[in-house]
Amino acid sequence: MSPSRIAIVRPVSRSIIDCELTHLARSPIDYARASTQHKEYQSALKALGCELVTVSAADNLPDAVFVEDAAIVLDEVAVMTRPGAVSRRGELAGVERALAPFRPLMRITHPSTLDGGDVLLVGRRLFVGRSSRSNHNGIEQLRALVAPHGYDVQAVDLRGCLHLKSAVTAVANDTLLGNGDWVEREAFGDVKWIEVDPSEPHAANALHIENDVIYPKAYPRTAERMRAAGISLRLVDASELAKAEGGVTCCSLVVATK
Numbered sequence: 001m002s003p004s005r006i007a008i009v010r011p012v013s014r015s016i017i018d019c020e021l022t023h024l025a026r027s028p029i030d031y032a033r034a035s036t037q038h039k040e041y042q043s044a045l046k047a048l049g050c051e052l053v054t055v056s057a058a059d060n061l062p063d064a065v066f067v068e069d070a071a072i073v074l075d076e077v078a079v080m081t082r083p084g085a086v087s088r089r090g091e092l093a094g095v096e097r098a099l100a101p102f103r104p105l106m107r108i109t110h111p112s113t114l115d116g117g118d119v120l121l122v123g124r125r126l127f128v129g130r131s132s133r134s135n136h137n138g139i140e141q142l143r144a145l146v147a148p149h150g151y152d153v154q155a156v157d158l159r160g161c162l163h164l165k166s167a168v169t170a171v172a173n174d175t176l177l178g179n180g181d182w183v184e185r186e187a188f189g190d191v192k193w194i195e196v197d198p199s200e201p202h203a204a205n206a207l208h209i210e211n212d213v214i215y216p217k218a219y220p221r222t223a224e225r226m227r228a229a230g231i232s233l234r235l236v237d238a239s240e241l242a243k244a245e246g247g248v249t250c251c252s253l254v255v256a257t258k
């Protein structure tokens with residue numbers, strides 16, 4: 001039986017130590033440890049029914065493991081982004097080759113910039129963070145590209161974090177997990193909201209796949225809040241890539257195939 005979804009992933013780059021950093025101070029990243037944790041993450045994706053499609057490693061592109069930023073995948077089409085960090089634009093070609101068999105591709109083009117980490121899909125709405133990576137042109141170009149497919153784009157202000165999905169992600173079809181200090185809860189309308197524990201400001205990045213959520217071990221208090229709301233968690237150690245400002249959504253592009 002063919003799988004109902006694939007997950008596009010890319011190995012951790014040997015130059016990960018040279019990654020882009022915006023809100024964190026640079027600290028040593030252990031490549032071997034990051035790779036081991038990334039393998040554990042891939043096992044979690046497989047356990048949740050994803051077949052992995054692996055883009056070839058790109059050791060000259062420090063942030064290549066964070067494939068989420070290169071594309072936005074919808075049921076009908078995928079949009080190749082134009083990352084705000086110039087050092088990341090070379091990542092697109094490999095991800096594009098991996099996605100092309102699964103979706104017609106559209107493109108964000110100069111002078112627009114947009115990172116996939118700024119785009120949160122909730123039903124037919126795409127919330128897009130106004131961040132240091134995604135500019136006004138990028139948001140408006142995305143709006144024009146997806147409108148014919150019935151998606152509505154809503155821009156959202158951020159403070160204190162890199163991407164929209166650093167501040168808020170979906171943990172069920174009708175529930176968001178968010179940090180209300182970094183993003184206004186009201187921007188998302190009438191949805192259920194689980195607030196991160198105040199001692200865990202980085203805890204809002206969770207990867208929802210069907211009835212489960214891949215979630216970092218580092219945030220036990222917020223995990224408890226989710227369990228209390230009936231959310232099923234699959235915990236992974238993502239501490240090494242967190243030093244590169246990456247979370248669990250960033251390391252895959254999940255593509256429904258049925």
Ligand code: CIR
Binds near residue numbers: 020069244247
């Ligand atoms: C960057 O700054 O671009 C990378 N070091 C981290 C990107 C994380 N991606 C994401 O949150 N979607």
